[in-house]
Amino acid sequence: MASNVELIPPGVTAEDWDAAYRRVRAYLAALGVRHEYLLHRRVQQVMERCTARLAASGAQEPVHGAATEVERQVLDWFRAVLDVAPADEAAADPAELSLRGRLAMLLADLPERWHDVFLSDPPWPEEFVQAVRSGYLEAVPDLRHGRMGGPSLDLGRVPQFAEKALLTIDCTRWLRLIVLWLGFAAFFGFVFWSTR
């Protein structure tokens, strides 16, 4: 542990550095690195580079610095594993490359099958490379547009009359109320009359 303490860049508190360490560890765990030993090694690599970067830039936000560093390493690794051509414009956008890489990891089932390969240096197992590079998510097939159609429907005279009547009742609030109360009164009137 002594070596870790020595790694803390000047001006950064131990609590802040611990928070940065835990953030990197959490992110790598979230990406699917399982074994504690491996996780620790990967975090260690990131933190060492982060120390150097922070020392060089003089930035004082260790969590942000560590997150930037881990993202940079992850993107570099995605670029290498996916064999992204330098001319690939889409991959030039870090957000795009990050999405592509994470998706490829997901499709290759990295957390279950290849978590020990994650962030490792080449050469990688051929099966892994194949799985990562051939993965492609297709949620739906190619579109083939059509239109729902059908001739119009003549509902007949009764519904036409009913619609007119209902719209009249509906549009006039007092008429609606009168109809309702008349119906109510008629029901009780009927009960009264029929039990005499």
Add this chain to the structure above:
Amino acid sequence: MRPDEPPLNARMGAAAPTNKRTSPTIVRRTVFLALFLLIYGTGILLFADFLWRTGLYGLKYGLLVLQALLFLPITYVFCTVLFGFLAVRRGWLAPPPPAPAAETAAPHPMPPTAVVFPIHDEEAASVMARVEATWRSLERTGREAAFHVFVLSDSLNPERWIEEEIAWFHVARRTRAFGHVHYRHRPCNEGLKAGNLSDFLEHWGPSYTYMIVLDADSLMSGARMVNLVQRMEAEPRVGILQTIPGAVRARSLYARMQQFFIRMYSRLFMAGMDFWQDVDANYFGHNAIIRVHPFMANCRLPRLPWREPLGGQIYSHDFVEAALMRRAGWEVRVAHELEGSYEEEPANVLESLRRHRRWCQGSLQHSWLLFSRDLPLASRCNFLLGILAYTGSLLWLAFMLFSTLVMVQFARSGLSLITTSGFMPLAGLSLQTHGALLFGFCLFLLFAPKFLCLADVLLDAPRRRAFGGGRNAAAGVVLESLFSFLTAPMAMLWHSYFVLSLTFGKGVIWTGQNRAPEQRLGWRTAGRSHGWMTVVGLAWGLVVMAADPDAVYWMLPVLGPWLLSIPLNVLFSSIAIGGRLEQAGLLLTPEEREPPRELLDFSEAENRLRARLEPIAGAALRQAIVDPCVNALHGELQLQPYTDEVRDRDAGWQLAQRLLHEGQTALSRAQTFALLLDGVACRRAHLQLWHAADADLAPEWQAAVAAYAPSHKPALLGET
């Protein structure tokens, strides 16, 4: 149509769609109608004469009219089952066209077929487990290459949506069926289920010759699906072929009763329907195969006059679509074999009522179509039968009310009962005997269909064994009859309430259904939902008792279930009793005795997916932001070709900022939904979350991040 297919008309040739009925159909309908009228007329005459003998006046005319209306569905069901029995036993129904045997069919490619599961805020594990079981079953047929399975989600609950995406991915990867098992999410549920299907057809419809429609609670075996496609190929005039789904996986007493009811009685009922309806059968909205091209050409749903709930957008689209297909000359048929097509029943009465309320609204809306001369008469008969299924309850209630009023009126008059001879003086029946004959006639019509179905099972050795033996099947029918006897009056009151409330403008809110088979009804819930029924039963009983104490006994079959509705419904929702009856071999169905492979696969997949999704229950949305894999998956799914371009990127980003800084409660459900629709904002939120210091994040996000790297517990003897 397939790209290599010739134009439809050329392909159909002599089999082009037509509305002409063949002479056997006309003969069948004539025979059916003759028997119907004979029985119906006998019942009405018996009742009219009974009223006549005690004086036919004022209120009794009303009773007679109501009885005449109520007798329609009772007689119809009796005739349908009777003809179903005769048709099945005598082999009157046309056998299904011979589907090509697997080996001979192998060289011929199957036409492209879409299997669709339209869903809306359903339990993701359950739906996707069905998808997995369906695909596994299709794989076993060796013909899966022709099939594409689509989950068509209309979910508006953000949690459900993310859970669906995760579960879909698990299933597609596990089955290695990317490219065959698809997921599409629609950001609105315009047009409800029919709109969902239309949206699918308008985006992908022309790629498929057939579409097999399933439901969130239904399932079909691969063999049955292949068979349906082959039958559609063999019968080019058929536009819709409806299967009869058997109910499965019931656990509570209520659900097991329904399951037994459907499995025991549907065979003859549907055979009877097939006998008289022939090519004018109905479509139930799921577990059916549809010929895509004519469906798209003819089944755009009209908008009904007036406004919802009784007008506007059509809720029960299936009947209307069947009518529209018939109007265009395409046949709508029933495949009356029971194997390989399944659905589930609600676990308790409340869930069942929610479903019936939707169906009731849909059925009442069909009133607008009854007078349309554009639609075939048989289709309009189907509408009428659907309407009567619910308004019949109101008529029954009115009949009860009229009977009570007649009784009170007579009691208050102080007159003695003087009977006259009726139109059957030769029979020399006393009024009591006449009454008993009428009562017996009604009971016969009500219960004979059940015993005909039982006889059909007893006469068929393999089916008898499948129901657990003759004795168990008979005991099941008796138990189910008792159950129906107790539940029918309750259903009558509920359905009457639905009809009245819908008439007065109280519509249905379309939400996902709780389909968990283990759902039990507590005393408090039962009390809240059925307390009013107990009060109505008590008040009615007191009125009758005050007028004529002896009459209470006559009314007890209806008033009793109302009074006991609370304990009865708690009892019916019991899983323990349902399980004990199963152990005793009662209410057994063939699928319970010998579960089909796809049901076993489904249960296994459902358990596995539930275990997967359980840790993120209630936090799926958070996972879509914090988890790198879920975030990537969700982001990618928002980039699929059918998704709309998000226009206002700033709005999404602002929502994301608020979500991270203030927490999930800072956003309304609609805002959360809007954020999730913006895949770019979600991806940016993910990156910002992992870059931000704890102080810049809402506590829930700090916890979400920390969950991946738990900090040390405080020292037991530490100061803080």
